[in-house]
Amino acid sequence: MKKPTHKIYRTTNWPAYNRALMSRGNIAIWFDPATQWYAPSKGKQGRNQTYSDAAIQCCLMIKSLFRLSLRMVTGFVQSLIKLCGLNWIAPDYTTLCRRQKHIDIVISYQKSSDGLHLLMDSTGMKFLGEANGNARNMDLNIVANGVNFILV
Numbered sequence: 001m002k003k004p005t006h007k008i009y010r011t012t013n014w015p016a017y018n019r020a021l022m023s024r025g026n027i028a029i030w031f032d033p034a035t036q037w038y039a040p041s042k043g044k045q046g047r048n049q050t051y052s053d054a055a056i057q058c059c060l061m062i063k064s065l066f067r068l069s070l071r072m073v074t075g076f077v078q079s080l081i082k083l084c085g086l087n088w089i090a091p092d093y094t095t096l097c098r099r100q101k102h103i104d105i106v107i108s109y110q111k112s113s114d115g116l117h118l119l120m121d122s123t124g125m126k127f128l129g130e131a132n133g134n135a136r137n138m139d140l141n142i143v144a145n146g147v148n149f150i151l152v
Helices: 014-024 053-066 070-084 093-099
Strands: 027-031 116-121 124-128 147-151
Touching: 027 070, 053 070, 053 093, 070 093
Parallel strands: 027 147, 116 147
Antiparallel strands: 116 124
16 A cells, blocks of 8 residues: 655745744744832732732743743843833742742733734733734734734
């Protein structure tokens, strides 16, 4: 019994193919300086939380997107904060480990030909794409086949 022969696919438009491959790795990550990175004081007995739920959720979202360990997330987020020129400190991995038990990270999105946009505002994190129309209304910097991360 002979095996069926495989179809041979040939690339005919190499410049477009190369541009598409390069744009797949394009990512833009934005942090809004007005975001409350540190938790406000609650005025109760005991030690207050240092970082807000938004900061922890941001770190855990990056962890799940890039499949990083908690220690690597701490370094990655700290380097992003430094690149943005912000005077914040990334949560250490023990804080992330302790607080991840109480924060659910759900990544749901609809396919889009225009790339994905990760938006974080006061209502939480969500993916925006061409399919739900929100990306066009929000004046976001669109990156083809990439991910935009905006912390508002």
